[in-house]
Amino acid sequence: AQSVTQLGSHVSVSEGALVLLRCNYSSSVPPYLFWYVQYPNQGLQLLLKYTSAATLVKGINGFEAEFKKSETSFHLTKPSAHMSDAAEYFCAVSEGGAQKLVFGQGTRLTINP
Amino acid sequence: GAGVSQSPRYKVAKRGQDVALRCDPISGHVSLFWYQQALGQGPEFLTYFQNEAQLDKSGLPSDRFFAERPEGSVSTLKIQRTQQEDSAVYLCASSLEGARFGQPQHFGDGTRLSIL
Numbered sequence: 001a002q003s004v005t006q007l008g009s010h011v012s013v014s015e016g017a018l019v020l021l022r023c024n025y026s027s028s029v030p031p032y033l034f035w036y037v038q039y040p041n042q043g044l045q046l047l048l049k050y051t052s053a054a055t056l057v058k059g060i061n062g063f064e065a066e067f068k069k070s071e072t073s074f075h076l077t078k079p080s081a082h083m084s085d086a087a088e089y090f091c092a093v094s095e096g097g098a099q100k101l102v103f104g105q106g107t108r109l110t111i112n113p
Numbered sequence: 114g115a116g117v118s119q120s121p122r123y124k125v126a127k128r129g130q131d132v133a134l135r136c137d138p139i140s141g142h143v144s145l146f147w148y149q150q151a152l153g154q155g156p157e158f159l160t161y162f163q164n165e166a167q168l169d170k171s172g173l174p175s176d177r178f179f180a181e182r183p184e185g186s187v188s189t190l191k192i193q194r195t196q197q198e199d200s201a202v203y204l205c206a207s208s209l210e211g212a213r214f215g216q217p218q219h220f221g222d223g224t225r226l227s228i229l
Contacts, residue, residue, distance in 0.1 A: 032215045043220035051215030103155030
């Protein structure tokens with residue numbers, strides 16, 4: 001069965017610092033991978049997706065993620081954090097043939113001024 | 114264009130009451146999903162429709178939960194005889210084809226259900 005593990009339920013960085021949010025997945029076949037962001041009292045907004053076209057994926061708001069098959073990882077990064085990046089971030093996986101998304105527990109990102 | 118719309122945004126019900134949650138997907142989207150998000154957790158899959166057909170309902174926690182999409186557009190999630198553990202945010206998402214083909218799911222803002 002597919003699953004997602006997000007290491008660190010809370011991450012705190014200073015404004016302008018590097019953001020690194022970790023995601024590891026388990027899947028028996030090449031997966032589709034997604035990062036979503038959720039602001040308070042809102043739904044999930046897609047940041048980026050991996051669908052096997054390229055291992056380094058660029059998304060919105062300056063975020064990017066790299067798919068590493070050997071490490072079964074899909075970590076999310078941003079070179080310079082902005083106050084508006086404070087939110088909850090979810091990594092999700094879907095295997096071919098399965099329609100549903102399986103989400104990690106989420107990582108709450110806090111930006112310190 | 115318009116995104117996924119859910120109503121009501123907030124619902125308070127007494128234990129034992131029935132509730133109905135509505136989802137209007139993005140026009141033209143074939144696939145529709147319902148997820149349940151408990152406080153401080155990631156969303157968990159409930160059920161999936163392709164047009165009007167409910168193809169996967171493996172995530173529905175009990176037979177008190179029922180979902181329908183009769184005309185392949187608007188969907189309703191109904192919970193009968195609500196219990197306190199049903200308190201959560203219920204998210205609806207739609208996509209052109211579904212995650213199988215790498216199509217992202219577009220989420221509504223959710224309905225926050227509180228059972229007293």
